[in-house]
Amino acid sequence: MTGSANREEAEVEQLLEFEAVSKKYGNKAALRDVSLSVGPGRIVGLLGSNGSGKTTLMRIAAGLDRPDSGTVRVLGHEPGRASKALISFMPDRPQFERWMTVGEALDFQRDFFADFDPDKSKRMLEFMKLSRGDKASSLSKGMQERLQLTLALSRRASLYLLDEPIGGVDPVARGHILDALVEFYEEDSSMIVSTHLIADIERIFDEVLMIKEGSLVLRQEVEQLRMDSGKSVDQLFKEVYAEC
Incomplete structure (x- = not known):
């Protein structure tokens, strides 16, 4: 009985588990037999080129x-109402209407x-240099990205999923956004950040997952990867995708 209880406890400790997950859209395979936990x-980097399945x-x-x-x-739950309450997802498109103010x-x-x-959320507004009265329609691309992150990280979620959070901003703004990711995510939660801009963001990752043509081709601790290969994550990423 104790062994069974320990196994159940170990399973629940995983925030996210995929087991042999596949997905097609029409005839195109978006994910192929992906398993991960x-x-x-x-803070996990989900790395891949555009269209790789991220x-x-x-x-x-x-x-x-x-x-x-x-x-x-997700924490032992199948995807549904219970799991959605545990996840804060930032898509690669705005999750606010252009007519809204930041406060709305x-x-x-x-x-x-x-x-x-x-x-x-108040601390994040100050950090991001946003005001509640700002109109979303008047924000630059970089400031819209900051609002997106403020919306996502103002929750106390168990798992944060950020899809290309620095894809549309300049290098100076990227540094500010990376600082926000480290500053405001919950320490007992986890964060998965998808990106193809590895050099700008690899410094914050504990672990990386590389996905190519829908298949998971590499999963490793960042420090171990650097020691084993003698290369940065960005260098190794370029090698993996040069083989396409």
Whole structure:
């Protein structure tokens, strides 16, 4: 009985589990037999070129798409209402309406999610140099990215999924956004960040997952990867994708 209880406890400790997950859109395979797990307290880089399957993986983890085969668990839950309450997903497109002010976007997030933290959102607004009265339609691309992150990180979620959070901003703004990721995510949670801009962001990763043509081709601790290969994550990424 004790052994069974220990196994159940070990399983629940994993925030996210994929087991042999596959997904097709029409005749195109977006994910091919992907298995992975993410424990608490991790910042994980989900790396791949455009069209490699990163967004599909995130949407399935967030419960927005269903896999064709395989199983997904979020803290032991199948994707659904319970799992969605544990995940804060930042898509690669704005999750606010252009007519909204920054304050209205935050109020909408507060009304929709029970784990929204008003004090945290206030600190994030200050950090991001945003004002509640700013109109979303008047924000630059970089400031819209900051608002996206503020919406996502103002929640006290168990798992944060950020899809290309620095894809549309300049290098100076990228540094500010990376600082926000480290500063404001919950330490007992985990964060998965998808990107193809490795050199700018690899410094914050504990672990990387590389996905190519829908298949997981590498999963490793960042420090171990650097010691084993003598290369940066960005250098190794370029080698892996040069073989395409």
